[in-house]
Amino acid sequence: MRRGLLSDYFAGVALKRLSAVEADPKRSHQHEFAGGHLRTMFGDEDRLKFPARFIWLSDEQEGVTEDGVLSWYDSRRSNPNRSAEYRLYYFDNSVTALMKEGDTFFVATRGDGSAMVIIVPQGSTIENQLTWLFGIENQAKLQFQTREIPQDDTSRLDFAARYILDELGIDAEEPEADRLDTILEQYGASFPTTQDFSRIARESLPDVSPHDDADMVLMAWLEREELLFRRLERHIVAERLRTGFMASDQADVDGFIAFSLSVQNRRKSRAGYSLEHHLDALFSARQIKFQRGAETENRNKPDFLFPGQAEYRSPKFPSERLTMLGAKSTCKDRWRQVLSEAQKIQHKHLLTLEPGISENQTAEMQAKHLQLVLPSSLHQTYREGQRPWLMNVDQFISLIQSRQNSTS
Numbered sequence: 010m011r012r013g014l015l016s017d018y019f020a021g022v023a024l025k026r027l028s029a030v031e032a033d034p035k036r037s038h039q040h041e042f043a044g045g046h047l048r049t050m051f052g053d054e055d056r057l058k059f060p061a062r063f064i065w066l067s068d069e070q071e072g073v074t075e076d077g078v079l080s081w082y083d084s085r086r087s088n089p090n091r092s093a094e095y096r097l098y099y100f101d102n103s104v105t106a107l108m109k110e111g112d113t114f115f116v117a118t119r120g121d122g123s124a125m126v127i128i129v130p131q132g133s134t135i136e137n138q139l140t141w142l143f144g145i146e147n148q149a150k151l152q153f154q155t156r157e158i159p160q161d162d163t164s165r166l167d168f169a170a171r172y173i174l175d176e177l178g179i180d181a182e183e184p185e186a187d188r189l190d191t192i193l194e195q196y197g198a199s200f201p202t203t204q205d206f207s208r209i210a211r212e213s214l215p216d217v218s219p220h221d222d223a224d225m226v227l228m229a230w231l232e233r234e235e236l237l238f239r240r241l242e243r244h245i246v247a248e249r250l251r252t253g254f255m256a257s258d259q260a261d262v263d264g265f266i267a268f269s270l271s272v273q274n275r276r277k278s279r280a281g282y283s284l285e286h287h288l289d290a291l292f293s294a295r296q297i298k299f300q301r302g303a304e305t306e307n308r309n310k311p312d313f314l315f316p317g318q319a320e321y322r323s324p325k326f327p328s329e330r331l332t333m334l335g336a337k338s339t340c341k342d343r344w345r346q347v348l349s350e351a352q353k354i355q356h357k358h359l360l361t362l363e364p365g366i367s368e369n370q371t372a373e374m375q376a377k378h379l380q381l382v383l384p385s386s387l388h389q390t391y392r393e394g395q396r397p398w399l400m401n402v403d404q405f406i407s408l409i410q411s412r413q414n415s416t417s
Contacts, residue, residue, distance in 0.1 A: 013165075013166045013181050013182060014160065014161075014162070014164045014165055014166060015142070015143075015158050015164035015165075015166060015170060016158045016159060016160040016161075016164045017120075018119065018120075018174065018179055018181070019117045019118065019119060019125075019143075019158045020050075020117075020118045020119060020120055020157070020158055021049070021050045021117065021118045021155065021156065021157045021158060022050075022115060022116070022143045022145070022155070022156055022158065023047055023050060023115070023116050023153065023154060023155040023156070024113060024114060024116075024139075024140070024143075024145060024153075024154055025043075025046075025113075025114055025153040025154070026111055026112070026113060026114070026131065027042075027108060027109070027110055027111065027112045027113070027114050027128075028043075028110060029110040031043065032108045032109050032110050032112060033109065033110055040098055040100065040101065040105075041096040041097060041098050041099070042096070042097040042099070042114065042116070043096070043097075043153075044081065044095035044096045044097045045094070045095055045153075046154075046155055047081070047095065047097060047116070047155065048095055049155055049157070050116075050118050050155060051081045051095075051097075051118070053083075053093075055080075055081065055082040055083060055086065056080065056081040056082070057080045057081075057082065058078040058079075058080055059078060059079060059080075059081070059122060059123065060076070060077075060078060060122075060123040060124075061076075061077055061078055061079040061099075061123060061124040061125065061126055062074065062075075062076055062077075062123070062124075062125050062126070063075050063076075063077055063099075063102055063103075063104035063105065063126045063128075064104065064125065064126070064127045064128070064177060064178070065103075065104040065108065065127075065128045065129075066127065066128075066129050066135045066176065066177075067129065067130050067133060067135065068130075068133050068135060068342060068367070068370075069341065069342050072176070073103050073104055073107060074104070074178060075102045075103050075104050077099070077100055077102050078100065079097055079098065079099055079124055079126070080097070080098040081096075081097055081098075082095070082096060082098070083095050083096075084096050097116070099126070104126070104128060105128075107128065108128040111131050112128050112129065112130055112131060113129050113130070113131055113136050113139075114126070114127075115127040115128075115129070115139055115143070125177070127139065127177070132367055132368075132369060133367055134340075134341075134363070134365060134366050134367040134370060135176065136367075137364075137365035137366070137367055137390070137391075137392070138169075138172075138173045138176070138364055138365040138390065139173065141169075141173075141364065141365050141389075141390045142169075142170055142173045143156060143158070144156060144164075166181055167386065168228060168231070168232055168235075168362070168387070169364040169365075169386070169387055169389075169390050171235075172362065172363070172364060173364065180239070189236055189237055189240050190240065192209070192213050192237060193237060193240060193241050193244070196241060198244065198245050198248050199245070200241065200245070200275070203278075203279055203282035203283065203286065204282075204286055206234060206237070206238065206279070206283070207230070207234055207282070207283055207287055207290070208286075208290075209234075209237065210230055210233040210234035210237055211230050211233075211287070211290060213233060213237070214229055214230065214233055217229045217230070219290060219291055219294035219295065220294065220295070222403060223291060223401075223402040223403040223406050224384045224385040224386065224401050224402045224403055225385075226291060227287055227288070227291060227384055227402055228384045228386055230287045230290075231283060231284065231287060231362070234283050234287075235283075238276075238279060238283075242272070242275075246272060249268060254268070280338040280339070280362075281336075281337065281338050283338070284336050284337075284338050284360070284362065285301065285312060285313075285336050288313065288334075288336055288360070289301060291402075291406075292313070292406075292409075295406065295410070297315070297406070297409055297410065297413065298315065298316040298317060298413055299313050299314065299315045299316065299317065299409075300313070300314050300315075300316075300317035300318055301313055301314075303317060303318035303321065304318065305318075305321060305350060305351045305352070305353075306351075306352050307349070309349060309350040309351070310350070311333045311334070311347075311350040311351050312334060312335050312336040313333070313334040313335075313336065314331075314332075314333055314334075314351065315331065315332040315333070315334070315409050315412070315413070316331075316413060321351070321353060328353050328354065328355075329412075330412045330415065331351070331353060331354050332354065332358065332408070332409055332412060333347075333350060333351040333354045333357050333358065334357075334358045334359070334360055334382070334405070335347035335350065335357070335358070335359040335360070336359075336360050336361075337359065337360075337361050337363075338361065338362045338363070339361070339362070339363050340359070340361045340363045340366060340370075344359055344361075344370075344374065344379065345377075347359050347379060348377055348379065355378055356378045356379075356380065357378065357379050357380070358379070358380045358382055358400070358405060359374075359379055359380070359381055359382065360382040360383070360402070360405070361381065361382075361383060362383070362384070362387065364387050364390035364391075365390040365391060366381070366391070368392060368394070368395060371391075371395050371398070375398065380400055381398075381399055381400065382399075382400045382401070382402060382404075382405045383399055383400075383401065383402075384401060385401040385402070385403075388401065
């Protein structure tokens with residue numbers, strides 16, 4: 010099945026660190042980003058008040074999004090004796106109010122003539138993710154860089170790219186996703202349980218064996234379920250929109266809001282359950298002994314405990330042969346929750362699908378004896394200095410098997 014391309018969504022991108030005069034209204038009232046390097050993206054003609062979406066993202070807080078406009082112009086156009094000096098003018102909004110000196114500024118052009126302005130904190134995970142997504146070198150000082158998005162398979166969207174696009178509020182469509190409809194026909198306009206949906210995804214890939222490479226298998230299952238879910242969701246939402254939101258001849262605003270929230274909440278909860286269900290199937294197929302949600306201390310319940318609760322509670326069972334695995338499709342700042350979930354296990358493991366976690370965060374994980382586990386294909390989204398420390402799924406399974414074989 011052909012994947013979508015990044016060029017389906019963006020034509021070009023530029024980034025830089027924001028200076029004080031660009032970001033701080035106390036230092037300047039110009040409301041302008043220096044624009045000389047942007048001429049390859051916006052051209053030489055003035056463009057006044059073209060549509061733009063402003064987005065502010067950080068690792069700890071909810072993002073802020075607001076639609077607005079930008080203006081691109083040569084401030085010296087009326088003076089032919091002076092060289093051109095281009096500026097990208099913005100108007101105050103809830104996103105520009107949050108930006109500050111040193112933040113990273115991305116501006117991306119889209120095929121419909123609009124633009125997207127993204128502001129993120131320096132050194133953050135989302136900064137890493139965006140520089141990786143757009144294929145831009147993440148240099149220390151982040152001098153102005155621009156890049157045209159190639160319209161070929163080098164911009165093919167993989168799991169990590171679609172993950173990051175989702176953070177930007179962009180649903181990456183699969184051009185040939187309608188081929189999945191035959192799998193979904195029997196479910197009509199309703200979702201199966203999360204466990205059944207994961208099973209359906211695995212069964213739809215008969216050529217993928219749980220005994221194959223563990224990293225490849227897990228990603229194949231996860232990607233298939235993601236495609237199936239988005240396709241079924243699209244059918245269900247379209248049908249609900251066709252029926253409309255009217256009550257007693259009036260617009261049912263509360264009904265519309267409730268339905269919208271239910272769609273968002275289902276997406277978030279399903280992703281976490283999906284990861285756990287597929288890990289369960291992978292471990293079970295390999296005859297690994299484990300328990301999901303076993304209670305440890307203070308009513309904590311790790312996602313996976315190896316070999317299980319009985320061994321964990323037994324004073325005779327060696328603690329060095331116990332293993333705990335947290336499973337979180339997204340990490341953000343929630344990874345610290347894992348640290349208190351099994352006090353007898355000093356070195357804990359966390360499996361996540363989040364690409365490009367910042368160096369500051371992974372350094373803190375190391376300091377707190379938390380080992381990050383990711384499918385191999387996601388390791389490329391991390392900095393070179395981080396990669397030797399990362400563990401993949403196959404390595405984690407080998408660790409568990411060696412510990413369990415030594416107890417038999």
